[in-house]
Amino acid sequence: MEKTKALALSAVLVALALALSYLERLFPLQLLIPLPGVKLGLANIVTMMALYFLSAKPAFAILVVRCLLGSLFGGSISGLAMSISGGICAFVVMALAKRLPVFSIYGVSILGAAAHNTGQVLAAVALLYSLHSFAYLPFLLFVSIGSGFLTGAVSAAGFRAFGAIFSKAVSPSPKR
């Protein structure tokens, strides 16, 4: 039965991620910082949620399905390449950072946001065949500290509220 629950929860988290990335478009952050690629990264909350309450494997599956469906609903192939390469980088870094006891969810989130931007720029370099995109990375990294902190704060608040429900729904209980 646990398997069924985990599957259902994964599906719900995919839906949540898609809804969050749509919601994100309602916040015109680019009016504030007019640079392409700058966004809050709300969908990253879901990856963290899956990492903290499920485990790495379903978290990865949720990420891939989210990227595929997201580009199907309102994106492009190059957008898919950017989001999936950013998403995988963020996933790997967050999964590793979560294992280190020095970081709370804030640190994990900030490192994840930075890794996401790095992955995006790597994809841009590969797509455009031009190393010039790398010059854009420092700006994105500065922004990612702020956006990573914000999503970390949102996740922390959400997880405190939902943690009890989640850990009842899925065993084993959240680590740490």
Place this chain on the structure above:
Amino acid sequence: MPQTNPFSFRKGDLLAVGFVLAAAIFLTLFFWLCYLHTDAAVARIYLNGELVQEMPLDVDAEYTVSGAYHNTVTVKNGQVSVTATDCPGGDCHRTGWIASAGRRIVCLPNHMELVIAGEASVDAVVG
């Protein structure tokens, strides 16, 4: 192993902030230095499709291209221009001063082409 609540900010998180900040600053400095180093662009002059002269834009100089006609190419203050010509059209002279990579001056009557070497900078980003 005693664990604190993973959902509240701890001092260790400052490490993450510091790490990303350090990476951003390092990359900024790195690209800035790269930019400074590659700043000295070179103007390449081709006559009948063959490279006849290279002129670094950071050294003021003058060079006359002698083909069917004569173009005087002048480098001054990091810019380059055909300052004098005896070709019938005079379009090369009217192109004026150019400085950025990828820009070019062409003199059709003289079969002369002047290109500033390097990758053309981006005009716009769409997407």
